Amino acid sequence: MTKKIVALILSPRELGNCEILVKEVCRNIPEEHKLELIRLTGKDIKPCKGCYACLAKGVCHLDDDFIAVAEAMASADAIIIASPTYFFGANGMLKVFLDRCMQLFAAKFSVRGKPVINLVTAGIKGEAGYSEMMLNSFSLILGLKLRASEVFxxxxxxxxxFENDAQLQRAAALGKELFSDKERVFADWACPMCGSDVIQLLGRGKVQCAVCHNYGKIDKNGEELKLEIELNPDNIFFTKEQAARHGLWLQNMKERFMQLRRKLAGLTAPYKDQGRWL
Ligand SMILES: Cc1cc2nc3c(=O)[nH]c(=O)nc-3n(C[C@H](O)[C@H](O)[C@H](O)COP(=O)(O)O)c2cc1C
Known part of the structure; x- marks a missing residue:
């Protein structure tokens, strides 16, 4: 059966690097498929207002293209995300979109479990900053199955x-990964759980991944430093059960708010008239 791939392109540039990378990957997917492309920067995606109405009522009050994009992702067999590096991070629209994904905790559809390939472009070698981490944590939070992530x-x-056969070959090779069962394996110095390379040193060899909140230790294995991280049972996104538990906690916030709102209003009121809003 023809598979459907939905690609989120985070670059506003038509036929830019993100777009041709996605298309090259897809040209090399052995499985029969159709490709649907969404240029996220051309969509009307408003920033989350933090009102939690989506969790309480199952509806977000913001009227824009979010649901259409999320439903397209949910209807896909696999997803590809491609973002340019903008000042060391991914295009900001990725984060704007992710923040709106709060409503997916209460949605009738889900993107969970879909395979994903994350592609990052950057203008200068070594200057991609935390862009790849941003795409990978986006995928983790949405419960996507990361098959591969690479920087070009x-x-x-x-x-x-352009005169770069090596990158063309790398993109082509990724085409074989999307529908394979192979999980993304990260470098030895990155968190094996989420791929983040921001690791906090807690002393006595103990470490914590700054992104996914899992703890571990760093061992000197021969000459190499080896990072071992264990799944933190209090984590909120790693497994379906953890995400469901976090969803319930979020939904219970309404009750907590109703109980505490008078006390909270008393606490915040004295701050009301301070300063001048521009
Ligand atoms: C606002 C802006 C900020 C950028 N910041 C970085 C950066 O921090 N590091 C880098 O290597 N390239 C940076 N670039 C270059 C882009 O990542 C690069 O041109 C990329 O190939 C763009 O992909 P695209 O053709 O799909 O838009 C920046 C470009 C723009 C427009």
Whole structure:
């Protein structure tokens, strides 16, 4: 059966590096498929207002393209996300979109379990900052199954493949990964759980991943430093059960708010008239 791939393109540039990378990956997918592309920066996605109405009532009051994009993702057999690096991080629209995903805790559809490949572009070698981490944590929070994530370099639109056969081959190879069962394996120095390479040193060899909140230790294994991280049972996104538990906690917030709202209003009121809003 023809598989459906939905690609989120985070670059506003038409036929830019993100777009041609996604298309090159798809040209090399052995399985029969159709590709649907969403240029997220061209969509009307409003920032989350933090009102939690989506969890209480199952409806977000913001009227825009969010649901159409989320439903397209939910209807896909697999997802590809491609973002340019903008000042060391992914395009900000990815975060705007992710924040709105709070409503998916109460939605009737889900994107959970879908395979995903994350692609990052950056103009200067070594300057991709935390972009890949941003895409990978986006995927983790949504419960997507990360098959691969890679950074490609090139500043001008199309430059990722300009006189760069190695990057063309790497993109082509990714095509074989999307529908394979292979899980993404991260480098030894990255968190094996989420791929983050921001690791906090807690002393006495104890470490904590700054992104996914899992703890572990760092061992000197021969000459190499080896990072071992264990799943923190209090984690909120790793497994379906943890995400469901977190969803319940969020939904119970309404009750907590109703109980505490008078006391909270008393606490915040004295701050009301301070300063001048521009
Ligand atoms: C606002 C802005 C900020 C950027 N910041 C970085 C950066 O921090 N590091 C980097 O390597 N490239 C940076 N770039 C370059 C882009 O990541 C690069 O051109 C990329 O290939 C764009 O992908 P696209 O063609 O899909 O838009 C920046 C570009 C723009 C427009």
């Amino acid at each position: 370099y090139g500043a001008l639109p199309g430059e990722v493949f």
